[in-house]
Amino acid sequence: MLIDMSTSQSGAPAEQAPPTRRRHDDAPDTIALFTRLAALEDGPERDILRDELVTAWLPMAHRIAGRFRDRGESIEDLKQVAALGLVKAIDRFEPDRGAFESYAVPTITGEVKRHFRDRMWALRVPRRVQELRNKVRVARRELTQTPGTPEPSVADIAAHTGLTEEEVGAGMEALESFSTLSLDAELSADDDGYSLADTLGASDASFDTVVDREAAKEGLRRLPERERAILYMRFFEDMTQSRIADQLGISQMHVSRLITRSCARVRDDVLGQRGSRRDAGGRSVA
Known part of the structure; x- marks a missing residue:
């Protein structure tokens, strides 16, 4: 004879048992320990109890860390980060607010996600x-997801x-x-392959020359005409001091002194301009 277990002896439907929350194998029963921890002041006894809780819940932290494997970080480092999240969860947990697992899982998961966000980029x-x-x-x-999808x-x-x-x-x-990528990373598989470093430009020393010439222009304009002519012949036409002396009808020694004096005046003028700008702006523009 078959018995309908869905009804009571009186014929009324039997009351169904409420569903139970699934517990993981790594979720130990530590309610009593957390209650004791909350009542203790800082000290050796509390530290020992805290370490006991960390040891009990560490397998759960490692399980959560395992969810993030194969994302560019070693599993051992992820376990360390998850353990740090576990310690934070234990320190902040209030036993009268619910189950520890419900509080610890998002806390540990958030710690691991922050690690990827802040440290892995x-x-x-x-x-x-x-x-x-x-x-x-x-x-x-x-x-x-569908194979062959573009x-x-x-x-x-x-x-x-x-x-x-x-x-x-x-x-x-x-x-x-x-x-x-490393600067030595190969960007071409050909025999004449090149690395990333080969594609980078180099500093152009000519830019410094342009800056120096522009800075010296004003000082050159202030020189007497003969001294400007001597500097032009010496540095732009590449004439020797002897040839310049013959062309101007003066001694080579005098040409040398004029070149030295003219260069010093131009240099002093440039430095004076930079000093004025620094004084006016409060910082150097050199």
């Missing part, structure tokens, strides 16, 4: 841009996420900011 990227990057990354994965366009990602195309562009640029 090769370039410092604003948090808003990091969030855009994550949305774009998830959207690209969702839009290419790479989604900016417009496709914008329509999928509700972002503007400008925001999608910022998120896609941030995808390249999580890690950097």
Whole structure:
């Protein structure tokens, strides 16, 4: 004879047992320990009890750290970060506010996420841009789940996420900011391959020459005409002092003295101009 277990002996439907919250194997029963911890003042006894709680809940912290494996950080480092989050959760937990696991899981998860946000980026990227990057990354994965699906366009990602195309562009640029290439990284697989360093420009020393010439112009204009002519012949026409002396009908020694004196006057004039600008602006413009 079959018995209907859904009804009581009186024929009324049996009251169903309330669903129980699933507990993980790494969620120990430490309510009594937390109650004792909350009642203790700072001291050796509290430190010992705190260490006992950390040891009891550490497997849970390691489980949470395992969710973030294969994201560019070693699992051991992630476990250390999760353990730090666990310690913070234990220190801040109030036993009369509910179950510790419900409080600790988001606390530890947030600590690990902050680690990725603040420590793992090769370039410092604003948090808003990091969030855009994550949305774009998830959207690209969702839009290419079907094999053979072409790479989604900016417009496709914008329509999928509700972002503007400008925001999608910022998120896609941030995808390249999580890690950097070495300057020795090969950019070509050909026999005549080149590295990233080969594509970088070098400082042009001619810029310093341009600055010096512009700075000396005013001082040169203030020189007497004969001294300007001597400097022009010496430094622009590459004439020797002897040839300049023969052309002007003076001694080579006199030409040498005029060149030295003219250069000193121009140099003093440039330095005087820079000193005036520094005094007026409160800082050096050199």
